[in-house]
Amino acid sequence: MDTLLIQEFRAGLLECVHRGHISIVNEEGRVVKYAGDPHYVAFTRSSAKPIQAIPGIRAGIVESFGLTTAEVAVMAASHRAEEEHVATLNSLISKIGVEEEELVCAPSLPLDRNSREKLLRNGGGRRRLYHNCAGKHLGVLAYxxxxxxxxxxxxDPTHPVQQEIVNTLAELSELQVENIGRGVDGCGFPVFALPLSALATAYMKLACPDKIADPATAKAVRTITATMNQYPHLVAGRGKVDSIILEDPNIIAKGGFKGVYAFALRKERLGITFKVSDGSEEEWGMIVLEILQQLGYENQETIQKLREVFSTPITNDAGREVGHATASFSLEEWA
Structure with a gap:
């Protein structure tokens, strides 16, 4: 059963609830804290992007194409097509030498409202590079x-690169390939279904690559995660929880569509995943903040940044406070 995560009140009346599951594993991949079902099976969606980038980085696309650290970071991104995102993607596609039409992700408008409005005012339209998964696709095309x-x-799931991606995910999550579910993601790529505890194990290894047996994979992980911390804004965008907590060098993080979120703490050697059952993303920041507080996280600067952006008051369109939200879960110890 899922559990209550967030409650929203308006005029003192309960208006909305968000339920879900949380799984926290230690450096051995063992569940240590949880809420709901720590082994709940969920699709990874974009939380898999840092892992999907590993085969190409491991094989040497950085050296082969002379890629910058920013261009590596955008391969793991769910970008908003802000100016910095588009400039990095344009540089990346130029270096790789592919045509934009070769990307299978659909032509899109920028997710960032300001960028979208500016584009439309200037007579622009949809582009495949504006799709929030374009960096991931370019990384695979480079490979x-x-x-x-x-x-x-x-x-295609049978393509050699896609086969290598799922094998890498299996290695990091400590699952057999045949036990990883498959579907089709919004961008057209294969998407994977696995227990939250297994995804948390994979993220623990992203934060602690010394737990990865294969040296080449561990080196690729260090490269990818270092770029994510170096360029947090490229990984998501203005005001997004990924970009905020990636400013903390102790954290590696990436969210996915339909309410799935994954992050890990290097010093504490913990992998953390959660799934909001109704697929909402608005609650991510509050949930991350509450998890860190319940864990006694020491970096108060990160805690304060989350409090400032993901505050509990609910405001109307004019900015008037009309209600409040509250985190409503307590992490339990796994026996």
């Missing part, structure tokens, strides 16, 4: 070009 793999069908 295909370097290896001589076909670009057509690079999104």
């Amino acid at each position: 295909c070009k370097m290896m001589g793999y076909p670009l057509d069908g690079y999104d």
Whole structure:
């Protein structure tokens, strides 16, 4: 059963609840704290992006194409098509030498409202590079070009790169490949379903690559996660929880669509995942903040940043306070 995570009140009346599951594992991949079902099976959605970038980085696309650390960071991003995002993507696609039409993700408008309004005022339209998964796709296309793999069908689960991605996920999550569920993500890529505890184990290894047996994989993980911390704004965007907590060098984090979120703490050697059952993302910041507070997280600067952006008052369109939200879960110890 899921459990109550967030309650929202308006005029003193309970208006909305968000339920879900939380799983926290230690450096051995063992559940140590939880709420709801720590082994709940969820689709990873974009939380898998840092893992999907590993095969190409491990094989040497950085050296082959002369990629910058910013261009690596955007491969793990769910970008908002803000100016910095688009500039980095344009540089990346130019270096790789592919055409924008070769990306299978759909032409999109920027997710960032200011960027979208500016684009439309200037007569612009949809582009595949504006899709929030474009960086992930370009990373895979770069790997295909370097290896001589076909670009057509690079999104197919049977493609060599996609096979390598799922094998890498299995290695990090300590699952057998056949026990990882498959579907199709919004961008056209394969998407994976696995227990939250397994995804938390994979994220623990992203934060603690010394727990990864294969040296080449561990080196690739260090490269990818270092760029995410170096360029947190590229990973998500203005006011997004990923970008806020990635400013903390102790944290590696990435959210996914439909309410799934994953992050890990380097010093504490913990992997943490949660799923909001109704698929909402608005509550991520409050949930992350509450988890860190219940864990006794020491970095008060990060705690304060989360409090400032993800405050509990609910305001109307004019900014008037009309209600409040509250975190309503207590992490339990796993026996």
